[in-house]
Each structure stands twice: as structure tokens, then as C-alpha cells.
Amino acid sequence: MRSVRAVVTGAAGFVGSHVAEAMAHAGHEVVAVDAPARSASPAAARVNWAGLADRPGVHRVETDLAVGDLTALVRADVVVHLAGRPGVRSSWGAGRAAAVRDNVTATRRLLAACAAAAAPPRVVVASSSSVYGSAGGRPHTERDPLRPASPYAASKAEMERLTAEAAVRGLPTVVLRYFSVYGPRQRPDMAFHRFIEAGLAGHPLPVFGDGGQSRAFTHVDDVVAATVAAATTGLPPGTVLNVGHPEHVPVRAAIDLLAGLLGVRPRIDHRAAVRGDAARTWADSGEAARLLGWSPRIGLAEGLADQVAWHRRRAAGPEPAHASGAGTAGRPS
Numbered sequence: 001m002r003s004v005r006a007v008v009t010g011a012a013g014f015v016g017s018h019v020a021e022a023m024a025h026a027g028h029e030v031v032a033v034d035a036p037a038r039s040a041s042p043a044a045a046r047v048n049w050a051g052l053a054d055r056p057g058v059h060r061v062e063t064d065l066a067v068g069d070l071t072a073l074v075r076a077d078v079v080v081h082l083a084g085r086p087g088v089r090s091s092w093g094a095g096r097a098a099a100v101r102d103n104v105t106a107t108r109r110l111l112a113a114c115a116a117a118a119a120p121p122r123v124v125v126a127s128s129s130s131v132y133g134s135a136g137g138r139p140h141t142e143r144d145p146l147r148p149a150s151p152y153a154a155s156k157a158e159m160e161r162l163t164a165e166a167a168v169r170g171l172p173t174v175v176l177r178y179f180s181v182y183g184p185r186q187r188p189d190m191a192f193h194r195f196i197e198a199g200l201a202g203h204p205l206p207v208f209g210d211g212g213q214s215r216a217f218t219h220v221d222d223v224v225a226a227t228v229a230a231a232t233t234g235l236p237p238g239t240v241l242n243v244g245h246p247e248h249v250p251v252r253a254a255i256d257l258l259a260g261l262l263g264v265r266p267r268i269d270h271r272a273a274v275r276g277d278a279a280r281t282w283a284d285s286g287e288a289a290r291l292l293g294w295s296p297r298i299g300l301a302e303g304l305a306d307q308v309a310w311h312r313r314r315a316a317g318p319e320p321a322h323a324s325g326a327g328t329a330g331r332p333s
């Protein structure tokens with residue numbers, strides 16, 4: 001594979017830190033971009049950001065994409081845009097403004113800077129399964145209509161619209177719709193992170209809704225593999241791809257698996273269902289298989305064991321920054 005100069009935005013985040021590491025590990029030159037103070041979990045972002053400090057092949061640039069000057073930043077072969085404000089629950093009420101600012105405004109500015117570059121880079125944009133709303137009796141394909149049901153999902157749909165518009169004007173763009181990503185360094189607001197921390201502390205697991213909702217849980221190493229493939233493959237401009245595991249697993253079943261791994265009896269602390277949360281996410285990732293030769297390799301039992309091991313290592317104390325929580329994609333042996 002030819003080595004590229006890649007800008008990875010959101011590199012202090014859960015997915016972005018893994019992508020930055022994996023690309024540097026594969027010999028690409030990585031410009032890691034983030035504004036850790038903009039993270040919904042600034043403490044986690046600061047740890048991930050520090051972890052990139054001494055990575056060979058990684059150069060860090062702290063910039064707020066919603067206000068900073070992006071002209072010089074986008075001199076690259078590819079921009080992998082993972083920065084933003086994720087999460088359905090936190091996007092209601094006061095969180096809506098952050099979703100608009102860090103998802104929509106930041107993406108509009110980044111796309112404009114890329115389009116204005118002397119040699120416009122390929123741009124890979126992270127979207128979300130939430131743009132579909134809930135799946136019915138079959139998995140979602142990229143041709144399905146978008147039915148965003150929360151401010152977060154609406155902001156991702158708007159990001160997609162801006163990206164499609166840029167593609168029509170000639171920018172080589174790819175949109176990746178990620179489905180429920182999990183694994184080492186998962187965001188502290190996400191379900192498995194909260195469940196595992198609660199389980200390790202001997203507390204009941206906080207579950208929103210009745211646990212009957214099902215998700216296409218996708219391990220971060222698989223997501224990284226799809227993202228790196230999209231960043232380094234010449235896809236038709238405007239390509240949109242689902243990046244999700246083909247199974248959809250009820251949250252309750254995932255909790256049973258986790259309880260076994262943690263060696264606890266599953267006790268649930270039931271919380272009110274989250275408005276706009278899909279009853280089911282279900283991915284048809286056939287297009288990604290066809291265009292990228294990608295399909296997910298990691299099943300839920302194996303992937304959860306990997307995440308639990310990371311939480312246990314974290315609880316045991318700090319690791320050297322360069323080794324903390326790397327997924328198998330970029331993990332030192």
C-alpha cells in the first residue's frame with residue numbers, strides 16, 4: 001500500500017485515536033487533529049491525546065474545527081473526519097447546540113477548506129446508523145431513506161448532505177455510517193463502558209429502556225480496518241457505506257455475556273428509555289465488502305472480552321502512554 005499523508009480529525013476520541021495509531025503503524029504520515037476541550041468526555045480525550053504524543057509518524061495539531069484556520073491543515077492526501085459531538089441522549093436540550101456546532105459547522109468549514117485546497121484531498125466522513133432511525137424486518141442498506149429521530153441523528157444527516165454537495169462539486173468524498181462501536185477506549189457515556197465500570201465496582205448496570213433494543217455492535221478494530229481501507233482506496237466520489245456487524249444483538253443478551261466475563265450476577269438499574277434511540281439497528285455492509293473487500297471479523301463475545309480486559313488494565317493503573325488501550329489494529333505485540 002502506498003504511504004499517504006493523512007489528517008485524522010477527532011484523534012483524541014475513541015475511534016479517532018485508534019485510526020491515527022493504525023495509520024501511523026501502517027507507515028502513513030498522520031496529522032492528528034483535535035480540540036480535547038470540545039470533547040463530551042474531556043478527561044478521556046486528554047488521556048488519548050497524551051497517548052499520541054510520542055507515536056512515531058504522528059504529529060499533533062490542536063485546533064477547534066468550528067473556528068480555527070483550516071487552510072494549512074488540509075494539505076494532505078486524505079482527511080479522515082472523525083471529530084464531532086456524538087451521542088443521541090446528550091443531544092437533546094442544551095446538547096443540541098454542541099451537536100450543531102461540532103458536527104455541522106465544523107464539517108461545513110472542513111469541507112470548504114478541502115475544496116479550496118490547491119490539491120483537494122480525499123475526505124472520509126464518519127456518519128452514524130442513527131440517520132436511518134430504527135430498522136424493521138431487514139437490515140438497512142445505503143439506499144434506504146434517512147429518518148433521523150434525534151438532534152444528533154439530524155446533525156449527522158446534515159453532515160451527509162453537506163458531504164454529498166461537496167462531492168457533486170468535485171471533492172472526492174466517502175461517508176461511512178458506523179454502527180454502535182465498542183472496544184478499548186470506548187467513550188465513557190456509551191453502554192458497554194458504563195456497564196463494565198459498574199460491574200467492576202459491584203454496582204447494578206445502568207440500562208436505558210427495557211434492554212430489548214438491539215444493536216449491530218461493531219468492534220473498533222473492524223471499524224478501523226474499514227476506515228483505513230476507505231482512506232486508501234480510490235472510491236467513486238460521493239460513496240456512502242455502512243460499517244456494521246451483520247448481527248443485531250439485544251442489549252439484554254450483551255449484558256448476559258458481559259456478566260459472564262465479569263463474573264457477576266447481572267443486576268440492572270433500569271432508567272427511562274432515551275427519546276430518539278432506535279429500537280433496532282441492523283447493518284447490511286455488503287457494499288463495503290464489494291468496494292473495500294471489508295467485512296467485520298470480531299464477534300461480540302471476543303470483542304467484549306477485549307474491552308473488559310482494557311477496563312481491567314485501566315483499573316490496575318497507568319500503562320506507558322504508547323501502549324494504553326491499543327486495539328489489535330495498532331496494538332504493539
Ligand SMILES: NC(=O)c1ccc[n+]([C@@H]2O[C@H](COP(=O)([O-])OP(=O)(O)OC[C@H]3O[C@@H](n4cnc5c(N)ncnc54)[C@H](O)[C@@H]3O)[C@@H](O)[C@H]2O)c1
Pocket residue numbers: 009010011012013014015016033034035036037038039040041045063064065066081082083084085086087101102106126127128129177178179180181182187
Ligand atoms: N462510537 C460510536 O459508536 C459511533 C457510532 C456512529 C458514529 N460515530 C461517529 O464517529 C465519530 C467518532 O466518534 P467517537 O465515539 O470516537 O467520539 P469521541 O467523542 O470519542 O471523539 C470525537 C472527538 O472529536 C473532538 N472534537 C469535537 N468537536 C471538535 C471540534 N470542534 N474541533 C476539533 N475536535 C473536536 C473531541 O474532542 C473528541 O476527541 C463521530 O463523528 C461520531 O458521531 C461514532
